[in-house]
Structure formats: structure tokens, C-alpha cells
Amino acid sequence: MKRKQKRFLQMTLLFAVTLIFLPNIGLWSLYREKHLVKSAILGEQQAFPMGIGDGQLYPWTDGLKRKDWHDYESIQKDAMRSGKGEQGKPYPLTEEDHDDSAYRENGFNIFVSNNIALERSLPDIRHPNCKHKVYLEKLPNTSIIIPFHNEGWTSLLRTIHSIINRTPDSLIAEIILVDDFSDREHLKEKLEEYMARFAKVRIVRTKKREGLIRTRLLGASIAKGEVLTFLDSHCEVNVNWLPPLLNQIALNHKTIVCPMIDVIDHNHFGYEAQAGDAMRGAFDWEMYYKRIPIPPELQRTDPSDPFESPVMAGGLFAVNRKWFWELGGYDPGLEIWGGEQYEISFKVWMCGGGMFDVPCSRVGHIYRKYVPYKVPSGTSLARIRNVAANLCVDSKHGGTGTELRLDICVKDGSERTWSHEQLFTFGWREDIRPGEPLHTRKFCFDAISHSSPVTLYDCHGMKGNQHWSYRKDKTLFHPVSSSCVDCNPAEKKIFMNRCDPLSETQQWIFEHINMTVLEKFNSKKTSS
Numbered sequence: 001m002k003r004k005q006k007r008f009l010q011m012t013l014l015f016a017v018t019l020i021f022l023p024n025i026g027l028w029s030l031y032r033e034k035h036l037v038k039s040a041i042l043g044e045q046q047a048f049p050m051g052i053g054d055g056q057l058y059p060w061t062d063g064l065k066r067k068d069w070h071d072y073e074s075i076q077k078d079a080m081r082s083g084k085g086e087q088g089k090p091y092p093l094t095e096e097d098h099d100d101s102a103y104r105e106n107g108f109n110i111f112v113s114n115n116i117a118l119e120r121s122l123p124d125i126r127h128p129n130c131k132h133k134v135y136l137e138k139l140p141n142t143s144i145i146i147p148f149h150n151e152g153w154t155s156l157l158r159t160i161h162s163i164i165n166r167t168p169d170s171l172i173a174e175i176i177l178v179d180d181f182s183d184r185e186h187l188k189e190k191l192e193e194y195m196a197r198f199a200k201v202r203i204v205r206t207k208k209r210e211g212l213i214r215t216r217l218l219g220a221s222i223a224k225g226e227v228l229t230f231l232d233s234h235c236e237v238n239v240n241w242l243p244p245l246l247n248q249i250a251l252n253h254k255t256i257v258c259p260m261i262d263v264i265d266h267n268h269f270g271y272e273a274q275a276g277d278a279m280r281g282a283f284d285w286e287m288y289y290k291r292i293p294i295p296p297e298l299q300r301t302d303p304s305d306p307f308e309s310p311v312m313a314g315g316l317f318a319v320n321r322k323w324f325w326e327l328g329g330y331d332p333g334l335e336i337w338g339g340e341q342y343e344i345s346f347k348v349w350m351c352g353g354g355m356f357d358v359p360c361s362r363v364g365h366i367y368r369k370y371v372p373y374k375v376p377s378g379t380s381l382a383r384i385r386n387v388a389a390n391l392c393v394d395s396k397h398g399g400t401g402t403e404l405r406l407d408i409c410v411k412d413g414s415e416r417t418w419s420h421e422q423l424f425t426f427g428w429r430e431d432i433r434p435g436e437p438l439h440t441r442k443f444c445f446d447a448i449s450h451s452s453p454v455t456l457y458d459c460h461g462m463k464g465n466q467h468w469s470y471r472k473d474k475t476l477f478h479p480v481s482s483s484c485v486d487c488n489p490a491e492k493k494i495f496m497n498r499c500d501p502l503s504e505t506q507q508w509i510f511e512h513i514n515m516t517v518l519e520k521f522n523s524k525k526t527s528s
């Protein structure tokens with residue numbers, strides 16, 4: 001009896017193993033077939049023989065020819081370079097090199113940028129499988145559109161050199177530099193003279209400050225390539241970055257593709273992958289962009305294959321030109337940046353398209369320490385100064401839960417950066433937050449009653465205690481408690497009080513705000 005049972009178990013086990021592993025009838029073959037179908041859709045080569053790179057064409061099951069697009073000559077040239085910052089290594093900084101003035105005009109260390117080669121080499125940090133991928137022999141060409149505003153000289157030039165050096169010439173229809181009304185001298189004639197050496201570079205300029213989105217739209221409107229590829233003006237493209245993007249679009253034109261965005265450190269210009277590397281795009285309830293891990297059920301067997309992402313990061317992507325315009329391009333009412341990626345992402349999905357991140361395409365980007373430019377118009381205010389005290393509201397005394405205080409007003413000019421604590425944003429949620437519009441911290445002015453202190457508290461975006469309006473009589477009014485912000489200059493305290501427009505301690509001057517915008521904002525509120 002016992003032996004019979006054991007035998008039965010052995011047979012079952014053997015059968016199960018057969019089912020899983022037998023090459024052509026087992027579950028394994030089912031899995032493999034499914035996988036092949038999937039990878040044919042994705043257009044990625046599967047189990048490809050090693051040792052390619054001979055310019056040979058490889059027929060594929062869909063009848064389309066593919067080839068190895070690597071430029072081995074350029075790869076070899078890069079490999080031989082040595083020097084400071086080469087191979088994407090951090091520049092060896094001394095104490096003085098950290099001087100804040102190096103960051104002031106660009107938001108990153110321009111001294112380091114000026115001291116590393118324009119044609120510096122980067123490490124190939126792609127997944128090893130990328131080395132063996134082949135892409136369609138016939139790929140569409142692309143207009144590469146690079147908007148800029150007061151970009152640093154060497155950071156802009158390095159962007160262009162990296163593109164020229166690491167992109168097959170046949171795929172570049174043109175490189176369009178779109179100047180959003182810069183006033184820095186080096187971006188005028190000097191730039192035109194320099195770029196004259198590159199036959200494919202065109203420079204166009206806006207007639208007034210337009211912000212990133214209308215600047216991109218201007219570039220897109222004059223582009224002639226089959227695909228539009230948008231990049232930033234402080235990027236470095238990595239080895240064989242473009243063919244995998246164009247390949248994905250060639251297979252299905254209703255596709256937006258994004259490269260992996262690597263980090264070029266704003267201090268030392270070291271090049272590395274973002275934390276976590278391949279992740280999906282997402283956003284929170286406040287529309288802040290986030291990256292979240294790819295759930296296991298959506299992970300590809302080959303982690304170097306393109307994967308779908310709900311929303312893109314924004315700055316760097318490629319899209320079929322005709323389809324971009326079919327989607328309506330961008331909403332031209334968008335100012336600066338920070339919302340456009342949602343607009344375009346939602347339209348892609350709603351119009352039957354798809355969005356992919358492509359691990360074999362990598363582009364480095366300098367994430368700035370702070371935003372060095374002024375925003376064109378809108379709701380930012382540099383500081384809130386009290387008339388009686390001649391002191392400013394200051395948020396440096398702490399984070400969420402702390403009381404706002406008065407402090408000596410920081411000087412105008414270079415201090416207007418989000419690293420300082422006297423800059424506030426009066427946003428569309430009708431709350432007030434420390435920081436630049438693009439980098440506000442997530443606390444808001446908050447008051448719980450007509451006599452409480454004004455504190456900083458986690459923003460909830462639901463008005464109530466965090467709902468403010470600035471009135472013509474210079475009072476800062478809190479509708480929910482029907483009271484006004486008052487202060488005690490001697491103790492530097494800020495608190496709520498019964499409104500008294502004649503009291504100078506209740507009068508606040510919003511400096512650097514566009515009054516037209518603020519008035520429009522307030523009139524909208526009173527009428528609704």
C-alpha cells in the first residue's frame with residue numbers, strides 16, 4: 001500500500017516535470033510562444049546570436065529587415081578618452097569650487113561645466129542585453145528640438161556635441177535650437193557663429209518670453225522630420241540612444257517613447273542612473289510627478305525591453321510629428337513647465353496610443369540645484385513685507401506645524417531663489433506655500449481661528465483653514481474665520497486678528513507679484 005502510494009507520487013512528479021520542460025509540448029513551449037508573440041509586437045530581438053556589429057541585415061519574422069545601429073567607431077573613440085570628468089566621472093571639486101556664484105546663473109556648477117570637455121565620454125550603463133539588440137533597417141528621421149532660456153554656454157554646447165557624436169547622421173533631419181527670449185550675450189551672434197559648423201543646426205527665437213511649452217511648440221511648428229524628439233538644453237545623450245526610440249515609433253506610429261533619464265550631478269557632473277532606474281511614471285493628488293516600481297506582473301522577461309508607463313516625466317521624448325499634431329500638440333496656454341506631461345500623456349492613452357520607456361536609450365540630464373530664471377507671469381511672489389514692521393514673512397524657522405515668523409527682508413536680486421525662505425507662491429488652489437511655483441514645499445499657511453497664530457501645515461488643497469485672499473486694502477484675509485493676518489513687530493509674531501484695514505500691522509505688501517494676475521485672481525473669487 002505504502003509503496004504504491006510512493007510510486008504514484010513519483011509518476012505524478014515525473015509527469016509534471018515533463019509538462020513543464022519538454023521542449024515542444026510542455027508548458028515551457030506555451031510560455032515561449034507567448035513570449036515570442038509579445039516580443040514580435042514590441043519589435044525586440046529575442047535570443048539573438050552574439051557577436052554582431054558587422055553591418056549585416058537580419059530578416060525577422062515580420063518580414064522587416066533589422067540591423068545593428070551601434071557606431072563602433074565613436075564608441076571606441078569615447079573609450080580612449082581620459083581626463084577630468086571623462087567617462088562620466090565626477091569632477092574633482094575643491095572647497096572654493098562649491099562657491100555659490102558658480103551656481104547663480106544656471107542653477108548648476110558652471111565652473112565644472114567649463115572645465116570638462118565638450119565632447120566628454122560617458123559610461124555605457126545600459127542593460128547588457130542592449131549591446132545585442134537590432135532595430136529596423138529603415139527608421140524614420142527626426143527633428144531634434146531643444147528649447148532654451150539663458151542656458152550656460154558650455155552646457156548648451158555639450159548637449160549639441162553629444163548629439164552629433166552619438167547619433168547616426170542619417171537619422172537627424174535637423175536640430176532646432178529654440179531660444180525663449182534669452183538675454184545673455186553668448187546666446188546671440190556668438191551662438192550663431194559657433195553653430196554654423198553644424199549643417200543641420202537651426203536657431204529660431206521667440207519674440208517675447210513664452211515659457212517652455214510655447215517654445216517647444218514653436219520648434220515643433222517649423223520641424224520637418226518625420227519624428228519630433230524633444231530634449232533639454234543641458235543634456236548628454238548616451239551610446240546608441242536614438243535608434244531604439246525611433247524603432248518603437250516605426251512599429252506603431254501612435255506611440256510616445258521616452259529614454260531613461262540619467263542624472264548628471266549639478267555639483268560635479270558625475271553621470272549615473274536615477275535611484276531605482278527603470279520605474280513607471282505616476283502622480284499624486286497634487287499632480288506632483290513620481291516614479292513608482294514596476295509591478296511584477298508587468299515586468300518584462302528581458303528587462304531591457306521597452307515597457308509601458310502611464311505618464312511621462314516630461315522633458316525628453318520622441319513622437320511621430322503628424323500624430324503629435326493630430327493629438328493637438330500642447331495646450332498653448334500652459335506656462336513654464338510641470339503640467340504638460342500629464343496633458344500629453346492623457347491624450348495619448350485616450351486616443352488609442354501607447355507610451356513606452358525604453359531602457360536601451362539613455363540620456364543624461366542636469367537636475368538643477370534651483371531654478372535660476374524668473375517666471376514669465378503668474379502667481380509667484382518674492383516675499384510678503386509688513387508695512388508697520390518693514391519685516392518679511394519668513395519660513396526658515398521650521399517645517400510643518402511651526403509658526404510663521406517675521407524676519408529681516410532678504411535683499412532683492414540673486415536671493416530670489418527657492419533655496420531662500422522668503423519666497424512664496426499664491427497658487428491656483430488659493431493657498432500660500434513657501435517656494436517657487438515649480439518647487440513649492442508642501443506646506444501651506446494655515447490658521448485655525450480668528451485669534452490663532454499662522455502656522456505652516458501640510459497642504460490639503462481643500463481651502464478651509466488654508467484659504468487666503470489678498471485684498472486691495474493690503475490685508476491678507478482668511479475667509480473661513482473672517483479675520484485678517486496681523487503681526488507683533490517686536491516679537492516677530494504673526495497671528496490672526498479681527499480685520500482693521502487702518503492698522504498698519506495688518507497691511508502686507510506682496511512684492512514682485514504681477515498685480516494684474518493677483519487682481520484677476522481675487523475678483524474671480526469674490527464673484528463665485
Ligand SMILES: *[C@@H]1O[C@H](CO)[C@@H](O)[C@H](O)[C@H]1NC(C)=O
Pocket residue numbers: 140141172173174225226
Ligand atoms: C526625412 O525623411 C523623409 C521621408 O523619408 C524625407 O522625405 C526627408 O527628406 C528626410 N529628411 C531629411 C533631412 O533627411
Ligand SMILES: *[C@@H]1O[C@H](CO)[C@@H](O)[C@H](O)[C@H]1NC(C)=O
Pocket residue numbers: 376377378514515516517
Ligand atoms: C502681468 O500679467 C499680465 C497678464 O498675464 C500681462 O499682460 C502683464 O504684462 C504682466 N505685467 C508684468 C509687469 O509683468
